[in-house]
Amino acid sequence: MQESGNLKHKGAIIGDALPNIPWEKKPDECRDIVWRFSGNPVLDRNPMPGIQGIYNSAVVPFQDEFVGVFRTESKSRMPFLHLGKSRDGVHWEIEEQKIDFIYDESDVGDPSAYAYDPRLCKIDDEFFITWCSGHNGPTIGVAKTKDFKKFIRLENAFLPFNRNGVLFPEKINGNYFMFSRPSDDGHTPFGDIYLSQSPDMVYWGKHRLVMKSGGQWWQRTKIGAGPIPIETTEGWLLFYHGVMDTCNGFVYSMGAALLDIDRPWKVLYRTDRHILTPEKDYEISGHVPNVVFPCAALCDAPSGRIAIYYGAADTSTCLAFTAIDEILDFLKAHSQVF
Numbered sequence: 077m078q079e080s081g082n083l084k085h086k087g088a089i090i091g092d093a094l095p096n097i098p099w100e101k102k103p104d105e106c107r108d109i110v111w112r113f114s115g116n117p118v119l120d121r122n123p124m125p126g127i128q129g130i131y132n133s134a135v136v137p138f139q140d141e142f143v144g145v146f147r148t149e150s151k152s153r154m155p156f157l158h159l160g161k162s163r164d165g166v167h168w169e170i171e172e173q174k175i176d177f178i179y180d181e182s183d184v185g186d187p188s189a190y191a192y193d194p195r196l197c198k199i200d201d202e203f204f205i206t207w208c209s210g211h212n213g214p215t216i217g218v219a220k221t222k223d224f225k226k227f228i229r230l231e232n233a234f235l236p237f238n239r240n241g242v243l244f245p246e247k248i249n250g251n252y253f254m255f256s257r258p259s260d261d262g263h264t265p266f267g268d269i270y271l272s273q274s275p276d277m278v279y280w281g282k283h284r285l286v287m288k289s290g291g292q293w294w295q296r297t298k299i300g301a302g303p304i305p306i307e308t309t310e311g312w313l314l315f316y317h318g319v320m321d322t323c324n325g326f327v328y329s330m331g332a333a334l335l336d337i338d339r340p341w342k343v344l345y346r347t348d349r350h351i352l353t354p355e356k357d358y359e360i361s362g363h364v365p366n367v368v369f370p371c372a373a374l375c376d377a378p379s380g381r382i383a384i385y386y387g388a389a390d391t392s393t394c395l396a397f398t399a400i401d402e403i404l405d406f407l408k409a410h411s412q413v414f
Protein backbone atom coordinates (compact mmCIF):
# COMPACT_ATOMS: atom_id res chain seq x y z
CA MET A 77 0.00 0.00 0.00
CA GLN A 78 1.29 3.45 -0.82
CA GLU A 79 0.48 6.77 0.72
CA SER A 80 -2.27 8.80 -0.88
CA GLY A 81 -0.24 11.96 -1.31
CA ASN A 82 -2.25 15.18 -1.29
CA LEU A 83 -5.26 14.58 -3.47
CA LYS A 84 -6.84 17.89 -4.39
CA HIS A 85 -10.59 17.82 -4.79
CA LYS A 86 -13.38 20.23 -5.62
CA GLY A 87 -16.43 18.10 -4.95
CA ALA A 88 -16.08 16.37 -1.59
CA ILE A 89 -17.28 13.21 0.12
CA ILE A 90 -19.50 13.86 3.13
CA GLY A 91 -18.49 11.26 5.68
CA ASP A 92 -15.89 9.98 8.05
CA ALA A 93 -12.16 9.77 7.76
CA LEU A 94 -10.79 6.31 7.02
CA PRO A 95 -7.02 6.83 7.12
CA ASN A 96 -6.34 3.09 6.87
CA ILE A 97 -8.42 2.68 3.67
CA PRO A 98 -6.79 0.11 1.35
CA TRP A 99 -5.09 2.27 -1.23
CA GLU A 100 -2.62 2.44 -4.05
CA LYS A 101 -1.66 5.59 -5.90
CA LYS A 102 -2.77 5.82 -9.53
CA PRO A 103 0.02 4.47 -11.74
CA ASP A 104 1.65 7.24 -13.79
CA GLU A 105 0.85 5.48 -17.06
CA CYS A 106 -2.86 4.98 -16.19
CA ARG A 107 -5.25 7.10 -18.25
CA ASP A 108 -8.41 5.65 -16.71
CA ILE A 109 -10.59 7.05 -14.00
CA VAL A 110 -10.56 3.80 -12.00
CA TRP A 111 -7.37 1.82 -11.47
CA ARG A 112 -6.93 -1.74 -10.24
CA PHE A 113 -5.04 -2.90 -7.16
CA SER A 114 -1.73 -4.41 -8.25
CA GLY A 115 -2.29 -7.27 -5.77
CA ASN A 116 -5.57 -8.42 -7.34
CA PRO A 117 -7.33 -10.70 -6.72
CA VAL A 118 -7.47 -10.14 -2.97
CA LEU A 119 -9.40 -13.42 -2.67
CA ASP A 120 -8.39 -15.78 -5.44
CA ARG A 121 -9.85 -19.00 -6.86
CA ASN A 122 -10.17 -21.86 -4.31
CA PRO A 123 -9.47 -19.52 -1.37
CA MET A 124 -10.19 -22.08 1.35
CA PRO A 125 -10.92 -25.82 1.61
CA GLY A 126 -14.15 -26.79 -0.15
CA ILE A 127 -14.77 -23.27 -1.49
CA GLN A 128 -14.25 -22.62 -5.18
CA GLY A 129 -14.82 -18.88 -5.18
CA ILE A 130 -15.58 -15.81 -3.05
CA TYR A 131 -16.84 -12.81 -4.99
CA ASN A 132 -19.54 -10.07 -5.26
CA SER A 133 -19.11 -9.25 -1.58
CA ALA A 134 -19.55 -6.41 0.90
CA VAL A 135 -17.03 -4.72 3.19
CA VAL A 136 -17.31 -2.01 5.88
CA PRO A 137 -14.93 -0.44 8.40
CA PHE A 138 -15.55 -1.78 11.91
CA GLN A 139 -13.65 -0.97 15.13
CA ASP A 140 -10.49 0.26 13.36
CA GLU A 141 -10.43 -2.83 11.15
CA PHE A 142 -12.69 -4.22 8.42
CA VAL A 143 -15.46 -6.78 8.30
CA GLY A 144 -17.11 -8.25 5.27
CA VAL A 145 -20.09 -10.37 4.34
CA PHE A 146 -18.88 -12.61 1.55
CA ARG A 147 -20.62 -14.54 -1.18
CA THR A 148 -18.91 -17.86 -0.62
CA GLU A 149 -19.49 -20.61 -3.15
CA SER A 150 -18.87 -24.27 -2.38
CA LYS A 151 -18.30 -26.95 -4.99
CA SER A 152 -22.04 -27.53 -5.12
CA ARG A 153 -22.06 -23.98 -6.57
CA MET A 154 -24.67 -23.03 -3.99
CA PRO A 155 -23.85 -19.56 -2.64
CA PHE A 156 -24.13 -18.56 1.01
CA LEU A 157 -23.00 -15.63 3.16
CA HIS A 158 -19.91 -15.97 5.33
CA LEU A 159 -18.40 -13.39 7.67
CA GLY A 160 -14.83 -12.22 7.07
CA LYS A 161 -12.41 -10.06 9.05
CA SER A 162 -9.35 -8.12 7.98
CA ARG A 163 -6.92 -5.68 9.56
CA ASP A 164 -6.08 -3.97 6.27
CA GLY A 165 -9.00 -4.66 3.91
CA VAL A 166 -6.74 -6.79 1.71
CA HIS A 167 -5.87 -9.92 3.71
CA TRP A 168 -9.00 -11.70 4.85
CA GLU A 169 -9.93 -14.44 7.30
CA ILE A 170 -13.23 -15.94 6.18
CA GLU A 171 -15.28 -18.01 8.60
CA GLU A 172 -15.89 -21.60 7.54
CA GLN A 173 -19.51 -21.64 8.67
CA LYS A 174 -22.12 -19.54 6.96
CA ILE A 175 -23.79 -16.72 8.88
CA ASP A 176 -26.45 -18.11 11.18
CA PHE A 177 -29.40 -15.74 11.20
CA ILE A 178 -31.79 -15.39 14.16
CA TYR A 179 -35.42 -15.34 13.05
CA ASP A 180 -36.95 -13.48 16.03
CA GLU A 181 -38.45 -10.63 14.01
CA SER A 182 -39.52 -12.45 10.88
CA ASP A 183 -40.78 -15.78 9.62
CA VAL A 184 -39.68 -15.51 6.01
CA GLY A 185 -39.32 -19.23 5.48
CA ASP A 186 -36.77 -21.34 3.63
CA PRO A 187 -33.70 -19.80 5.25
CA SER A 188 -31.40 -22.26 3.55
CA ALA A 189 -32.31 -21.82 -0.12
CA TYR A 190 -29.33 -19.65 -1.17
CA ALA A 191 -27.86 -16.21 -0.55
CA TYR A 192 -25.73 -14.10 -2.85
CA ASP A 193 -24.49 -10.64 -3.84
CA PRO A 194 -24.63 -9.07 -0.34
CA ARG A 195 -24.37 -5.36 0.42
CA LEU A 196 -23.57 -3.95 3.86
CA CYS A 197 -24.88 -0.59 5.01
CA LYS A 198 -24.27 1.22 8.31
CA ILE A 199 -27.24 3.32 9.39
CA ASP A 200 -26.80 5.00 12.77
CA ASP A 201 -25.37 2.29 15.04
CA GLU A 202 -26.65 -0.74 13.07
CA PHE A 203 -25.34 -2.59 10.05
CA PHE A 204 -27.91 -3.85 7.58
CA ILE A 205 -27.20 -6.66 5.16
CA THR A 206 -29.23 -6.93 1.98
CA TRP A 207 -28.73 -9.77 -0.45
CA CYS A 208 -30.37 -11.87 -3.09
CA SER A 209 -32.32 -14.47 -1.15
CA GLY A 210 -34.19 -17.54 -2.37
CA HIS A 211 -37.91 -17.27 -1.69
CA ASN A 212 -39.54 -19.20 -4.51
CA GLY A 213 -37.11 -17.30 -6.71
CA PRO A 214 -34.70 -14.49 -6.00
CA THR A 215 -35.74 -11.50 -3.92
CA ILE A 216 -34.17 -9.08 -1.44
CA GLY A 217 -33.32 -10.53 1.98
CA VAL A 218 -32.63 -8.13 4.85
CA ALA A 219 -30.87 -8.65 8.18
CA LYS A 220 -29.24 -6.45 10.80
CA THR A 221 -26.40 -6.66 13.29
CA LYS A 222 -24.66 -4.33 15.70
CA ASP A 223 -21.65 -6.47 16.55
CA PHE A 224 -21.19 -8.96 13.68
CA LYS A 225 -21.89 -11.75 16.16
CA LYS A 226 -25.68 -11.74 16.32
CA PHE A 227 -27.47 -11.39 12.97
CA ILE A 228 -31.22 -10.79 13.07
CA ARG A 229 -33.21 -11.65 9.97
CA LEU A 230 -35.89 -9.14 8.98
CA GLU A 231 -38.69 -9.47 6.46
CA ASN A 232 -37.81 -9.71 2.80
CA ALA A 233 -38.13 -6.26 1.27
CA PHE A 234 -39.95 -7.23 -1.92
CA LEU A 235 -41.78 -10.00 -3.70
CA PRO A 236 -39.78 -12.18 -6.07
CA PHE A 237 -38.25 -11.65 -8.53
CA ASN A 238 -35.81 -8.98 -7.52
CA ARG A 239 -32.06 -8.50 -7.10
CA ASN A 240 -29.46 -5.88 -6.22
CA GLY A 241 -31.12 -4.42 -3.13
CA VAL A 242 -28.88 -1.54 -2.02
CA LEU A 243 -29.69 0.67 0.98
CA PHE A 244 -28.85 4.34 1.51
CA PRO A 245 -26.63 5.04 4.54
CA GLU A 246 -29.11 7.44 6.10
CA LYS A 247 -32.82 8.14 6.18
CA ILE A 248 -34.10 10.83 3.85
CA ASN A 249 -37.17 12.76 5.05
CA GLY A 250 -37.66 10.11 7.75
CA ASN A 251 -37.63 7.09 5.44
CA TYR A 252 -35.12 4.37 4.62
CA PHE A 253 -34.32 4.21 0.90
CA MET A 254 -33.39 1.11 -1.09
CA PHE A 255 -32.52 0.55 -4.74
CA SER A 256 -33.62 -2.69 -6.32
CA ARG A 257 -33.74 -4.26 -9.73
CA PRO A 258 -36.92 -6.24 -10.52
CA SER A 259 -35.89 -9.28 -12.55
CA ASP A 260 -36.92 -12.79 -13.54
CA ASP A 261 -36.13 -16.22 -12.11
CA GLY A 262 -33.24 -16.84 -14.50
CA HIS A 263 -30.45 -14.82 -16.05
CA THR A 264 -32.75 -11.86 -16.74
CA PRO A 265 -32.30 -10.26 -20.15
CA PHE A 266 -33.70 -6.91 -18.88
CA GLY A 267 -33.47 -4.72 -15.80
CA ASP A 268 -33.75 -1.12 -14.61
CA ILE A 269 -32.90 0.47 -11.23
CA TYR A 270 -35.82 1.45 -8.97
CA LEU A 271 -35.93 3.18 -5.60
CA SER A 272 -38.33 2.37 -2.76
CA GLN A 273 -38.92 3.92 0.65
CA SER A 274 -39.79 2.49 4.04
CA PRO A 275 -40.56 4.04 7.43
CA ASP A 276 -39.51 0.89 9.32
CA MET A 277 -37.35 -1.38 7.09
CA VAL A 278 -40.38 -3.72 6.77
CA TYR A 279 -43.00 -2.06 4.56
CA TRP A 280 -41.64 -0.68 1.28
CA GLY A 281 -43.46 1.70 -1.07
CA LYS A 282 -43.27 5.01 -2.94
CA HIS A 283 -41.53 3.09 -5.74
CA ARG A 284 -39.76 5.25 -8.31
CA LEU A 285 -37.88 4.46 -11.49
CA VAL A 286 -34.33 5.83 -11.25
CA MET A 287 -32.46 4.68 -14.35
CA LYS A 288 -33.21 2.47 -17.32
CA SER A 289 -30.88 0.21 -19.23
CA GLY A 290 -30.26 1.17 -22.83
CA GLY A 291 -28.43 4.05 -24.37
CA GLN A 292 -24.90 2.95 -25.08
CA TRP A 293 -24.25 -0.70 -25.78
CA TRP A 294 -22.19 -1.39 -22.63
CA GLN A 295 -25.36 -0.92 -20.52
CA ARG A 296 -28.01 -1.82 -23.03
CA THR A 297 -29.33 -5.10 -21.54
CA LYS A 298 -29.67 -4.42 -17.81
CA ILE A 299 -28.25 -2.35 -14.99
CA GLY A 300 -28.12 -2.78 -11.20
CA ALA A 301 -26.96 -0.69 -8.24
CA GLY A 302 -23.55 -1.62 -6.85
CA PRO A 303 -22.07 -0.33 -3.58
CA ILE A 304 -23.99 1.72 -0.99
CA PRO A 305 -24.30 5.21 -2.53
CA ILE A 306 -21.71 7.75 -1.38
CA GLU A 307 -22.90 11.14 -0.10
CA THR A 308 -21.03 14.02 -1.72
CA THR A 309 -21.39 17.80 -1.76
CA GLU A 310 -22.86 17.42 -5.27
CA GLY A 311 -25.29 14.56 -4.79
CA TRP A 312 -25.31 10.79 -4.19
CA LEU A 313 -22.55 9.02 -6.08
CA LEU A 314 -23.71 5.63 -7.27
CA PHE A 315 -21.49 2.99 -8.86
CA TYR A 316 -23.52 0.46 -10.79
CA HIS A 317 -23.10 -2.48 -13.13
CA GLY A 318 -24.18 -2.29 -16.75
CA VAL A 319 -24.60 -5.38 -18.88
CA MET A 320 -24.51 -5.93 -22.63
CA ASP A 321 -25.52 -9.10 -24.39
CA THR A 322 -23.11 -10.43 -26.99
CA CYS A 323 -23.02 -13.47 -29.25
CA ASN A 324 -20.85 -15.00 -26.52
CA GLY A 325 -22.96 -14.11 -23.48
CA PHE A 326 -23.29 -11.18 -21.09
CA VAL A 327 -20.48 -8.69 -20.34
CA TYR A 328 -20.68 -6.90 -16.95
CA SER A 329 -18.97 -3.49 -16.64
CA MET A 330 -19.10 -0.67 -14.10
CA GLY A 331 -20.46 2.85 -14.56
CA ALA A 332 -21.29 5.76 -12.24
CA ALA A 333 -24.14 8.20 -11.72
CA LEU A 334 -24.77 11.25 -9.56
CA LEU A 335 -28.23 11.51 -8.02
CA ASP A 336 -30.07 14.43 -6.43
CA ILE A 337 -29.35 14.57 -2.71
CA ASP A 338 -32.99 15.00 -1.54
CA ARG A 339 -34.79 13.24 -4.38
CA PRO A 340 -32.32 10.51 -5.36
CA TRP A 341 -34.58 9.13 -8.10
CA LYS A 342 -33.51 12.22 -10.09
CA VAL A 343 -30.36 11.47 -12.09
CA LEU A 344 -28.06 14.49 -12.51
CA TYR A 345 -25.25 12.79 -14.42
CA ARG A 346 -24.62 9.29 -15.69
CA THR A 347 -21.51 7.99 -17.43
CA ASP A 348 -22.10 7.35 -21.10
CA ARG A 349 -19.17 4.88 -21.04
CA HIS A 350 -18.02 2.24 -18.61
CA ILE A 351 -15.36 3.13 -16.05
CA LEU A 352 -14.21 -0.47 -15.47
CA THR A 353 -14.72 -3.39 -17.85
CA PRO A 354 -13.34 -6.94 -17.95
CA GLU A 355 -9.77 -6.79 -19.28
CA LYS A 356 -7.50 -8.59 -16.84
CA ASP A 357 -7.14 -12.38 -16.97
CA TYR A 358 -9.00 -12.72 -13.66
CA GLU A 359 -11.95 -10.75 -15.11
CA ILE A 360 -12.19 -12.36 -18.53
CA SER A 361 -11.62 -15.91 -17.34
CA GLY A 362 -13.31 -17.75 -14.50
CA HIS A 363 -16.55 -19.51 -13.65
CA VAL A 364 -18.46 -16.82 -15.58
CA PRO A 365 -16.10 -14.93 -17.90
CA ASN A 366 -16.29 -11.18 -18.52
CA VAL A 367 -17.78 -9.98 -15.26
CA VAL A 368 -16.80 -7.06 -13.04
CA PHE A 369 -19.48 -6.71 -10.37
CA PRO A 370 -19.00 -3.92 -7.76
CA CYS A 371 -20.69 -4.47 -4.37
CA ALA A 372 -18.87 -2.27 -1.85
CA ALA A 373 -16.91 0.95 -1.56
CA LEU A 374 -14.82 2.38 1.26
CA CYS A 375 -14.23 6.14 1.44
CA ASP A 376 -11.83 8.43 3.22
CA ALA A 377 -13.73 11.72 3.17
CA PRO A 378 -10.85 14.13 3.95
CA SER A 379 -8.62 12.85 1.12
CA GLY A 380 -11.42 11.90 -1.29
CA ARG A 381 -10.01 8.39 -1.75
CA ILE A 382 -12.42 5.60 -2.71
CA ALA A 383 -11.68 1.86 -2.74
CA ILE A 384 -14.15 -0.34 -4.61
CA TYR A 385 -14.56 -4.08 -4.02
CA TYR A 386 -15.78 -5.99 -7.04
CA GLY A 387 -16.31 -9.58 -7.98
CA ALA A 388 -14.34 -10.78 -11.00
CA ALA A 389 -15.66 -13.49 -13.32
CA ASP A 390 -17.85 -14.95 -10.56
CA THR A 391 -14.64 -16.38 -9.13
CA SER A 392 -12.56 -13.89 -7.16
CA THR A 393 -12.74 -10.67 -5.14
CA CYS A 394 -10.79 -7.66 -6.38
CA LEU A 395 -10.10 -4.05 -5.46
CA ALA A 396 -10.01 -0.93 -7.59
CA PHE A 397 -9.50 2.72 -6.70
CA THR A 398 -10.66 6.15 -7.70
CA ALA A 399 -10.76 9.65 -6.22
CA ILE A 400 -13.79 11.87 -5.74
CA ASP A 401 -12.51 14.82 -7.78
CA GLU A 402 -11.63 12.59 -10.73
CA ILE A 403 -14.90 10.70 -10.75
CA LEU A 404 -17.06 13.84 -10.42
CA ASP A 405 -15.17 15.63 -13.20
CA PHE A 406 -15.44 12.56 -15.40
CA LEU A 407 -19.17 12.22 -14.75
CA LYS A 408 -19.80 15.78 -15.80
CA ALA A 409 -17.61 15.52 -18.89
CA HIS A 410 -19.04 12.21 -20.15
CA SER A 411 -22.69 12.14 -19.18
CA GLN A 412 -25.90 11.19 -20.84
CA VAL A 413 -29.07 11.00 -18.76
CA PHE A 414 -31.94 9.06 -20.29
Ligand code: BMA
Nearest residue numbers: 132192193263364367369390
Ligand atom coordinates in the same frame (compact mmCIF):
# COMPACT_ATOMS: atom_id res chain seq x y z
C1 BMA B 1 -26.05 -11.94 -12.07
C2 BMA B 1 -25.86 -12.32 -10.62
C3 BMA B 1 -24.42 -12.06 -10.18
C4 BMA B 1 -23.42 -12.59 -11.18
C5 BMA B 1 -23.78 -12.18 -12.60
C6 BMA B 1 -22.86 -12.78 -13.64
O1 BMA B 1 -27.33 -12.29 -12.51
O2 BMA B 1 -26.15 -13.66 -10.46
O3 BMA B 1 -24.21 -12.69 -8.97
O4 BMA B 1 -22.14 -12.08 -10.88
O5 BMA B 1 -25.10 -12.59 -12.87
O6 BMA B 1 -22.92 -14.17 -13.64
